[in-house]
Amino acid sequence: MANKIITQRISPHLWFENQAEEAARFYTAIFKNSSIGNITHYTEAGHDIHGMPAGAVLTVDFTLDGQHFIALNGGPYFKFNEAVSFMVNCESQEEIDYYWEKLRAGGDPKADQCGWLKDKFGLSWQVAPVQVSEMLMDKDKERLSRVMNAIFKMKKLDLKAIEEAYGAPVGVK
Structure with missing residues (x-):
């Protein structure tokens, strides 16, 4: 059976250096009606671009109080700021x-x-x-x-x- 694909039209996509899964678990423990969904992993493909080891978490789909989010482990290139x-x-x-x-x-x-x-x-x-x-x-x-x-x-x-x-x-x- 295939994993459910989220079809919410707009989903916040959050860039983490390498804490996407930790963050998703942190947030889902706080909010009711929350869960972790699909977790994808890096492969060897594109290693020369992303530099992440094969098997490392790439994305984590999660839901907070019914709202779908995606967390990405994208490396140290971008940081959160108060603009969002x-x-x-x-x-x-x-x-x-x-x-x-x-x-x-x-x-x-x-x-x-x-x-x-x-x-x-x-x-x-x-x-x-x-x-x-x-x-x-x-x-x-x-x-x-x-x-x-x-x-x-x-x-x-x-x-x-x-x-x-x-x-x-x-x-x-």
Whole structure:
């Protein structure tokens, strides 16, 4: 029986030096409804171009909370930067705390700001309450300013403090 081919139209493709499988296992252990799919390996073909030994992991297909990803071991040529990040929408402070601690483990604490963090592979994540999106659409400029000022002072987002700055209950609890 052939392995299932993912047919999601757009899939994030993440370039790692040589930690694709380790990263996929790290992420799938954090998010529910997640799994490792197909793992492909380098062969001798193209060795003069890619320099990877035959048998080394080439790609890892994995799913995080229903979203398909591909991790590639492509060598040291490209590194992650903050121009691309993944948003984790949270409905409670407990979810914020959980994802923040799990994703941040072994990461760069100097990168923590306004709900953004950098994990141990250098990939940037935004861990944020879904309520903030609604707050940021508020037409009350004073209320919006209070929320923004509160967020800019935080590393990990504190939903209660943001709601207090907003001055009114919002959305999901």
